Amino acid sequence: MSLIKAGKGRRKAPLTPWKKQQRKPIPGVPSLNGRWGYPAIAPFFVIFLIFGVAPVVYSIYIAFFKWDPLGESEYNGLNNFIFLLQDSDFWLAIRNTFSIWALSTFPQLIMAIGLAAILRNRRLKWKSFWRTIFLVPNITSIIAITIVFQQLFGRDYGIINGLLGLIPGVDNIDFLEGVIPSHIQIATMITWRWVGYNTLIFLASMLAIPDELYESASCDGATKWQQFRYVTLPSLRNTITFVLIVGTIGGLQVFAEPQQLAPDGGSSKQFLTLTLFLYNQAFLNYKYGYAAAIGIAITVIVLMITTINFFITRKISGEGK
Amino acid sequence: MNKLPKSKVLLTALLGLSLTAGLMAAPAKAEEKTEIVIWAFGEVIQRGLKLEYEKLHPDIKITAVKHEVDGLHNKTTIACQSKTGPADIIAFEVPYSGYWRTGNRSACFEDLRKMKTSDTNVSAGIAAGLSANDIKKNYLPWRWEQGVAFNDVVMGIPTDVGGLQVAYRTDLFKKAGLPTDRVAVAKLWPTWEKFIEVGKGYVAKLTPAEKKSGKAFIDEAGSIYGAIMNQGTTKYYQADGTDAGKLVYKTNPQIKKAWNTAVAAHSAGIGARLGQFQNDWYQGMGKGAMATILAPAWMLDFIKKYAPQTKGKWDIADLPGGGGNQGGTELAIPSYSKKKQAAYDFLTWYLAPEQQLKVFKSYGLFPSASVLYDDAALLEYKDEFFNNAPVGKIYAKSVLNLQPIFEGEKQRIIDTTFGAGLGRVAAKKESSEKSYAKVISDIDKLLKN
Numbered sequence: 144m145s146l147i148k149a150g151k152g153r154r155k156a157p158l159t160p161w162k163k164q165q166r167k168p169i170p171g172v173p174s175l176n177g178r179w180g181y182p183a184i185a186p187f188f189v190i191f192l193i194f195g196v197a198p199v200v201y202s203i204y205i206a207f208f209k210w211d212p213l214g215e216s217e218y219n220g221l222n223n224f225i226f227l228l229q230d231s232d233f234w235l236a237i238r239n240t241f242s243i244w245a246l247s248t249f250p251q252l253i254m255a256i257g258l259a260a261i262l263r264n265r266r267l268k269w270k271s272f273w274r275t276i277f278l279v280p281n282i283t284s285i286i287a288i289t290i291v292f293q294q295l296f297g298r299d300y301g302i303i304n305g306l307l308g309l310i311p312g313v314d315n316i317d318f319l320e321g322v323i324p325s326h327i328q329i330a331t332m333i334t335w336r337w338v339g340y341n342t343l344i345f346l347a348s349m350l351a352i353p354d355e356l357y358e359s360a361s362c363d364g365a366t367k368w369q370q371f372r373y374v375t376l377p378s379l380r381n382t383i384t385f386v387l388i389v390g391t392i393g394g395l396q397v398f399a400e401p402q403q404l405a406p407d408g409g410s411s412k413q414f415l416t417l418t419l420f421l422y423n424q425a426f427l428n429y430k431y432g433y434a435a436a437i438g439i440a441i442t443v444i445v446l447m448i449t450t451i452n453f454f455i456t457r458k459i460s461g462e463g464k
Numbered sequence: 465m466n467k468l469p470k471s472k473v474l475l476t477a478l479l480g481l482s483l484t485a486g487l488m489a490a491p492a493k494a495e496e497k498t499e500i501v502i503w504a505f506g507e508v509i510q511r512g513l514k515l516e517y518e519k520l521h522p523d524i525k526i527t528a529v530k531h532e533v534d535g536l537h538n539k540t541t542i543a544c545q546s547k548t549g550p551a552d553i554i555a556f557e558v559p560y561s562g563y564w565r566t567g568n569r570s571a572c573f574e575d576l577r578k579m580k581t582s583d584t585n586v587s588a589g590i591a592a593g594l595s596a597n598d599i600k601k602n603y604l605p606w607r608w609e610q611g612v613a614f615n616d617v618v619m620g621i622p623t624d625v626g627g628l629q630v631a632y633r634t635d636l637f638k639k640a641g642l643p644t645d646r647v648a649v650a651k652l653w654p655t656w657e658k659f660i661e662v663g664k665g666y667v668a669k670l671t672p673a674e675k676k677s678g679k680a681f682i683d684e685a686g687s688i689y690g691a692i693m694n695q696g697t698t699k700y701y702q703a704d705g706t707d708a709g710k711l712v713y714k715t716n717p718q719i720k721k722a723w724n725t726a727v728a729a730h731s732a733g734i735g736a737r738l739g740q741f742q743n744d745w746y747q748g749m750g751k752g753a754m755a756t757i758l759a760p761a762w763m764l765d766f767i768k769k770y771a772p773q774t775k776g777k778w779d780i781a782d783l784p785g786g787g788g789n790q791g792g793t794e795l796a797i798p799s800y801s802k803k804k805q806a807a808y809d810f811l812t813w814y815l816a817p818e819q820q821l822k823v824f825k826s827y828g829l830f831p832s833a834s835v836l837y838d839d840a841a842l843l844e845y846k847d848e849f850f851n852n853a854p855v856g857k858i859y860a861k862s863v864l865n866l867q868p869i870f871e872g873e874k875q876r877i878i879d880t881t882f883g884a885g886l887g888r889v890a891a892k893k894e895s896s897e898k899s900y901a902k903v904i905s906d907i908d909k910l911l912k913n
Contacts, residue, residue, distance in 0.1 A: 209913075212545045214567045219913075226913040293743040299678040299736075300747045315678075320891040406534070407880050410887030411894075426538050427877045428910055429563070 206435035216432070223436035233437070235412055236420040237444070239326065243416065244394030246330035251338050252386060256379065258338070259345035260371060274346070277339030288332055289403035296328045319404060325414045329400045337393070341386050348382040349375060384456045391448055395441065398422065417441050497525040498806050503539065504555040505531050507765075508623055508793050509814075510823055517810060520588065524806060533557050540798075544572035547800045552807040556620065558792040559879070561610045562871035566707055570613030574797040577618050579808040590812055596621065602817055604834040606868035611794040614707040620794030621815045624829035626760030627859035628691055628788025631767065634851060635777045636755040640666045646853060650782040656688065656725045659784040663734030666755060678736055683745060683754040685726055685735030686886040690879075691758050692722035694789050694866065700879075701872030709872045713907055719882075726886055727896045737890055746770045758783065760790040761830035761859045768849050779851040780858050787865025792832065830859045837864065874910065881906050 206223055210216045227233050262273055280288070295302050296318040304315040318324040352375065360370050398418040401408055407423065408415025415423075421441065425434030502509055509528040518526060529551075531539065537560050543549030554573075556564060564570060576596035583592040596618040600608055603622055611620035630653075634644040642662065643649055653659035663681035670679055682688075693699055696718035701709035713719065729735060736754050738745040748754060750771035757763070759780070767778065795815065797807045813819065820831035821841060828847075836842045842856035885903035888894045894902065 211567075212541055213569045213572065222913055230909065232909075290743070297744045297747070299738070299744045299753065300751075301744075317891065320887075320893070407884055410884045410891060412884075423877075426534065427880070428874065430913070433913060 202435040202438055205432050206439055208432040209430075210432035210435070211429065212431060219432060223433050224440075226433065227436050227440060232412060232415065232420060233440070236408075236415050236417045239408075239412075239414055240395060240397065240416045242323075242326045243329050243333070243397055243414070244391065246326050247333040247337075248387065248390045248394060250330075251334045251341060251390070252383065254334070254338050255341035255345050255386070256376075258342040259349055260375065262342065262346050263349045274343060277342050279339070280336050281340045283336070285332075285336070285399040286403060288336060289400060292328065292332050292335075293404070296331075319409065320413070322413045325404070325409060329397065329404070329414060332400050333393075333397065337390075341390075344386060345379060345382060348379055352378045384452075388449075388452050388456075391452065392445065395445055395448075417444075497523055498803060499525045499527055500552045500803060500807055500810055501550045502526065502528045502553040502555070503531060503536055503551045504528055504553075504793075504795075505533050505536055505557075507827055507829070508555045508795070510827065512826065513814060513819055513822065517813060521584065524810070526810065537563075540572070543798065543800075544569075549798060549800060551798055552801040552803045553811060554796050554798055555623070555793050556796065558610050558794070558871070559876040561620075561794060562701075562873050562875040564619060565613045565871065566873040568615075570615060570617040570619050572799060573617070573619040574799050574801070574804055574808075575617045575619075576621065576797070576808070579797075579804065581812050582805060582809055584809050585813045588813055588816075589818065590816060594812065599812060599816075602833050602835045604832050604863060606866055607792060607832045607834075607863070609868050610792065610871065611796070620796035621811055622832035623793045623795060623815060624762060624820070624823070625832040625863050626762060626789050626791035627830050627862040628694070628758055628760050628790050629783050629858055629862050630756050630781050631759040631764065631778055631850070632756045632781060633752065633754075633774070633777055634779050636752055637666075640669045640755070642666065644779070646779050646781045646858075649779070653784040656692065656784045657728075659688075660725070660729050660732050660734060663729070663756075664732050667732075667734055677753075678738075678748070679753050680736035681734040681754065682729070682756045682758070683736055683738045683748065684740055685729035685737075686883060686890060687740065687758045688729050689722045689726040689882065689886055690790060691783065691788050692725055692785065693718060694869070695786050697867045697869060699869055699871070700875060701870050703870040709870050711872070711911070713878060714904060723882070723886070723896075723900060727889055730886070730890050735890065750774060758788070758790075761824075761828055761855070762791065764847070764850065764855065765828045775849050776851055778849065780853045780855065782858070783862060787862045789863060789866055824856070828855070830856075830863070834864075877910060878907055881910065 205216075207219060207221070208216045209219045258277070261267070262270070262277075267273070293301075296304075298304060298315055298317045298319070301318070303318075307313050308315065316324055318328045356374050356378075357370055360374050365373065396418055397416045401414045401416055401419050402422070404414065406427075408419055417437070418441070421434050421437040424430045424437060509526075514526050514528060518524060536554070537556065540554050540556065543551065564572070579595060581590055581592055581594040586592060599621075600618075604625060607622045607625050611622055612618050630649075632649060637644050637649070642665075643652065652662050666681045667675075696716075698712060698716055698718060700711065700713040700716070700719075702712045702716070704710040736748060738748045738753060746766075749757075749767060750773055752774075757767070759767070764780075767774070795811055797804055797811070801807055815833070817831065817833035817836050817839075820829075820833045821836055821839070823829050824831050824842065825845060831842070837860040842860065843854065845854065845856040846852045847855045881903055885899045885906075888899045888902075889896050893899075
């Protein structure tokens with residue numbers, strides 16, 4: 144009590160945030176506004192500045208150089224960017240990245256919704272077991288996944304080619320050398336890893352749909368399929384958007400799978416993705432400045448797609464109302 | 465009220481400070497082990513030898529951290545940039561040696577010419593006061609050079625040397641009507657052209673079913689390219705007195721020769737197109753998909769591990785066209801290490817001929833210590849798995865035939881680009897000429913800007 148009294152005289156510098164709160168009380172919300180607010184959020188922002196903002200600023204800076212981390216660097220103006228636009232590998236990497244993204248995202252979406260609809264079934268036994276097991280691929284290391292999928296997709300001894308070989312007249316598919324076959328292989332690996340995760344997200348969203356909607360639908364004589372089509376799917380609209388956005392960000396970062404299959408992205412760079420292209424320019428070709436320019440280009444692409452996503456999302460949610 | 469807490473706080477702070485200081489000082493007084501941290505990959509640091517050294521020196525603790533080869537290279541670069549890092553010893557692969565030898569990058573590592581062994585390993589036969597220059601004579605000269613920078617700084621000491629010979633299946637050779645004795649087999653292929661011819665004859669005797677299942681003479685015809693490149697004296701860079709060297713990837717006749725031979729092997733159909741260290745390759749080894757592999761000494765261990773059912777069915781013959789090599793590692797001490805003396809003492813012990821011989825016998829890594837090459841223990845060593853072939857003798861012959869090659873800064877990525885070009889030819893995506901032109905333009909692009 145004595146402290147509060149003593150503080151009363153010093154209006155310009157309140158001793159405790161509690162005093163400030165007294166002046167501007169927010170009912171029901173304990174607040175850290177005032178002197179302690181900034182220190183409280185500081186740990187995040189300090190770490191974010193050091194590990195988030197600083198590297199970004201630094202890489203924008205070195206994008207204008209021929210950069211050698213262990214030697215001399217020289218100013219290179221816009222040459223890195225001009226060179227990038229003329230580099231056929233860059234456009235190849237864009238093509239590959241989007242092809243792999245499309246091949247992994249859309250089948251995955253359909254599968255995840257289907258699986259979630261099955262998991263939602265009230266008569267399903269061992270619910271927790273199924274939900275848990277769907278997440279296991281997601282926590283498996285990509286390297287382990289690659290090893291397993293190489294057994295599946297192997298040209299001579301792979302299981303898929305083994306099954307294809309049972310059909311007379313069908314030759315083995317060289318999954319690694321073909322453009323679309325290699326994209327299918329990588330997309331399958333991504334789908335396998337993420338489909339369970341997305342299933343759980345869809346499941347959570349489905350469980351939030353009130354039962355009354357289904358009851359009244361069945362009273363109106365809607366079949367199971369009609370219920371799914373006209374009750375479940377429209378309610379999932381926002382979740383689908385979320386999954387698409389997260390999938391797009393992930394899709395633009397596909398790196399470990401192609402790198403594990405062949406570090407250079409295949410003999411004709413048929414599965415060189417954008418991030419693998421960046422990595423190889425920096426760490427195999429020692430062109431750090433050029434790699435930084437590629438990083439900026441990836442950022443621009445992500446921004447463009449996010450903008451498109453934003454407008455689509457707005458349109459969808461506008462329709463929902 | 466205001467003054468009292470202040471002094472109290474001060475007192476508490478002082479008390480706390482002295483207490484912490486006391487606590488921190490306490491363990492330092494006790495005998496603490498010196499920890500040597502090693503960043504390496506694969507089987508470079510052998511567990512058995514590590515334990516042996518710790519037993520010899522109870523005050524030393526060795527922590528070996530395994531990495532992937534490329535990942536470790538990046539980690540080393542970053543650590544050197546900031547001149548800090550926990551590692552006291554770092555391994556780097558020979559394909560990267562060109563990078564570290566160029567420019568001022570050798571400053572990342574301690575100049576081993578300036579280090580001197582202490583007397584800690586005298587009982588193990590390593591005299592005190594030895595610098596890198598004093599132990600240089602123990603090692604294969606061209607292999608030693610791969611750890612020496614262009615400004616003569618000795619960055620690393622070589623661990624093993626790959627060597628390169630032909631591992632072949634005696635049972636499959638017999639079936640195809642070829643000789644099985646290793647001397648007679650070597651006589652079949654004095655040159656690469658003869659090697660391809662023998663392969664053609666072998667493939668012609670395969671049944672259609674065997675052909676359809678992908679069986680052929682050699683695992684990967686593209687591996688011939690690398691073997692021939694290492695038999696020359698120049699690869700993509702030519703020594704011209706400068707650090708960087710002169711780029712000769714467009715003009716070096718050795719490249720054309722290696723390329724054309726590899727393409728000829730492809731079009732002769734002798735390759736099973738099993739990329740080495742790919743899943744199908746491991747499986748094919750046990751299934752007789754290939755009758756020959758161009759194998760460095762360290763690969764023999766892979767064959768044993770992944771095709772144990774083929775025990776006794778393999779033998780080793782000389783490589784066509786002379787000696788050969790593939791791979792090898794250097795161990796270096798980063799300049800920012802705080803335990804350089806302990807690290808250097810460990811290195812000189814670990815890479816001494818005696819220890820290299822132990823590694824050879826247990827893991828098959830072939831020693832870079834050339835003093836061993838006329839040692840009876842190495843020459844008479846026979847491997848049961850490979851039909852009692854005198855592995856030591858065969859590989860010694862292979863590495864002694866080689867000349868030092870100037871390894872330039874971008875050696876590795878240029879090599880990868882040529883490999884991709886051969887891959888396109890093998891997959892029948894492009895003709896040899898078109899693919900070669902693409903390789904050259906790709907390398908131009910790598911070096912530009």
